[in-house]
Every structure is written in C-alpha cells, then in structure tokens.
Amino acid sequence: MSEPITIEFDLDGERRSERIAPNTVLLDLLRDRCGRLGVKASCERGVCGACTTLIDGAPVASCGVFAFSLDGASVETVEGQGSADDLGPVQRAFAECGGFQCGYCTPGMVMLTTALLREHPEPDDELIRSWISSNVCRCTGYQMISDSVRRAAELAREERG
Ligand code: FES
Numbered sequence: 432m433s434e435p436i437t438i439e440f441d442l443d444g445e446r447r448s449e450r451i452a453p454n455t456v457l458l459d460l461l462r463d464r465c466g467r468l469g470v471k472a473s474c475e476r477g478v479c480g481a482c483t484t485l486i487d488g489a490p491v492a493s494c495g496v497f498a499f500s501l502d503g504a505s506v507e508t509v510e511g512q513g514s515a516d517d518l519g520p521v522q523r524a525f526a527e528c529g530g531f532q533c534g535y536c537t538p539g540m541v542m543l544t545t546a547l548l549r550e551h552p553e554p555d556d557e558l559i560r561s562w563i564s565s566n567v568c569r570c571t572g573y574q575m576i577s578d579s580v581r582r583a584a585e586l587a588r589e590e591r592g
C-alpha cells in the first residue's frame with residue numbers, strides 16, 4: 432500500500448493541509464474530512480453532477496478527481512457561497528425562484544451557475560439550458576432552475592451597478 436501524502440490547497444478561501452491516502456477521491460475528502468456536506472454524493476461515476484465543485488474556477492465532478500491532483504489548487508463549494516443566515520446571490524436566486532424541490536441537485540446547480548455567470552455574465556436561454564443540462568435534477572425542476580439562473584444573472588447585474 433502506498434504511503435500517505437500531504438497536499439495543500441485553498442478551500443473556500445482558506446488554506447488547508449491534509450494528509451491523505453494517494454487514492455483518496457476529492458468527494459470523500461470534502462465530505463468526510465472537510466465537513467463540506469453540501470457536496471452531494473449520488474452516482475459517484477461522474478454522470479449526475481450532484482458533487483460539482485469549482486477547481487480553479489472550473490466546474491468539476493468531485494467524485495471523478497483524485498484529491499492529490501488538488502495540490503496548490505483552489506476549490507470552491509456551495510458552503511463558500513453563503514450561509515443559511517446570509518445567502519450568496521446565486522443561492523438567493525434559487526430560493527426566490529423555487530429552483531429546487533428535494534434540493535439534492537441544488538448545491539451542484541448553484542456551483543454550475545456561479546461558474547457560468549463568471550464566464551458569461553449575460554447568458555441567453557440557450558446557453559443556460561446547455562450549461563444546466565450537464566447536471567441531473569431527478570425532480571425535473573429544470574424550468575425553475577433556468578428561472579433561478581436568469582434571476583442570479585439579474586442580481587449580479589444589480590450588484591455590478
Ligand atoms: S456524484 Fe459525482 S457526478 Fe454524480
């Protein structure tokens with residue numbers, strides 16, 4: 432069995448150092464060691480997007496990434512977007528527009544939306560549909576999820592002034 436290794440990375444803006452087995456998957460590191468239970472485990476095969484996090488700003492299925500590859504990277508999770516008492520703008524948009532039913536896909540959708548709006552602050556409907564199609568919502572709330580993304584773009588526009 433290979434020796435544990437130490438990695439350093441930024442998690443939601445805080446530097447962390449973790450000693451891990453070389454075969455540790457990012458999803459497990461985030462949930463089991465870092466308390467990021469908003470990173471949902473579902474298919475664990477890179478298909479559903481429930482575990483989406485941002486690595487150096489890009490949306491990634493954390494169930495398909497070995498944690499050792501994070502060394503030196505910046506990781507963002509839904510917990511870094513705001514808290515129950517102080518929702519971030521994308522979270523607020525989902526709450527306002529009813530962009531969730533059971534909520535299991537929501538953290539992944541929020542992270543996907545965050546990445547989309549950084550890259551395309553004014554997405555049209557086609558672009559929104561194409562981005563959110565990478566993540567599965569079993570409650571089939573795609574219309575309200577699209578509305579939430581549009582509202583998040585509006586809120587971001589208001590913030591920019
Ligand atoms: S749990 Fe990672 S993509 Fe489904």
Ligand code: FES
Pocket residue numbers: 530531532533534535536537567568569570571572
């Ligand atoms: S709200 Fe239930 S899976 Fe999307």
